[in-house]
Amino acid sequence: MRLLWCMQIEEKDSSVFGLKVRNRQLAVFFTLLQLSVACISFFQHIFSIYRYQNVFLCKSDIDYEKADLETRFLAYDMIIFDFGLMRRVLGTDECVANYLDGGYMRFAWCFQHASALSLALMALLCCPRPIWLLWPALMMQSSYSLGMSVLTMATAPKILEALGGAVSINLWIPFLLFIGGFCVNWLFTFVLWHHYWHVEHREERRRKALKECERELVGDEGQDDSDDDDDEDADWIKPEFV
Numbered sequence: 001m002r003l004l005w006c007m008q009i010e011e012k013d014s015s016v017f018g019l020k021v022r023n024r025q026l027a028v029f030f031t032l033l034q035l036s037v038a039c040i041s042f043f044q045h046i047f048s049i050y051r052y053q054n055v056f057l058c059k060s061d062i063d064y065e066k067a068d069l070e071t072r073f074l075a076y077d078m079i080i081f082d083f084g085l086m087r088r089v090l091g092t093d094e095c096v097a098n099y100l101d102g103g104y105m106r107f108a109w110c111f112q113h114a115s116a117l118s119l120a121l122m123a124l125l126c127c128p129r130p131i132w133l134l135w136p137a138l139m140m141q142s143s144y145s146l147g148m149s150v151l152t153m154a155t156a157p158k159i160l161e162a163l164g165g166a167v168s169i170n171l172w173i174p175f176l177l178f179i180g181g182f183c184v185n186w187l188f189t190f191v192l193w194h195h196y197w198h199v200e201h202r203e204e205r206r207r208k209a210l211k212e213c214e215r216e217l218v219g220d221e222g223q224d225d226s227d228d229d230d231d232e233d234a235d236w237i238k239p240e241f242v
Helices: 025-051 069-075 085-090 094-103 102-125 131-162 170-236
Strands: 007-009 011-018 019-022
Touching: 007 170, 011 025, 019 025, 025 069, 025 102, 025 170, 085 131, 085 170, 094 102, 102 131, 131 170
Parallel strands: none
Antiparallel strands: 007 011, 011 019
């Protein structure tokens, strides 16, 4: 699979500008990166519940220069890499998740996403044999990337309209962070799937080799048994000399 002109993703390795890197190593790096984002996003809920008795008290319409650290920490929707972009292009007063159901689905998603990535990290580092340990991360990461794509397409007209006007650094930085998170997560999804296919094909070859060895062993044992039976029959029909 080729991305642009500089990167190619294969089942075992990926090459960037001709430099090959194992997909397993890339998957570990991206898993740690996205796991950090998911854990910080989940901690936003824990902090909001503990401090304000609200599942996600996210107020994006704040004065970032005068707001304290706690308010600024809850003003960013980190799981979708929204560091003020949606407020500037959509004019929202709260995070996008709060307009859906108050942040409850986001709370559940962050926990499930972090759990799936933790299981994938264990599979990548310690337990490569049971490939089904990667299934939760593959499902969650694929759904996450598709969800980010839907959000990007839904807000693309407003983002392009904002970028077409007078653009300041306060818009460029959130935009670059959002696009960077979007691209990195799609790259992570591609790498994780290709690594999974590599491990799956390797396990299939190993199982086929074991079956062939078992058939050869069974065939050799059966041949030995038949040779012994032939010798016994030959002894039985051999004439006795008195």
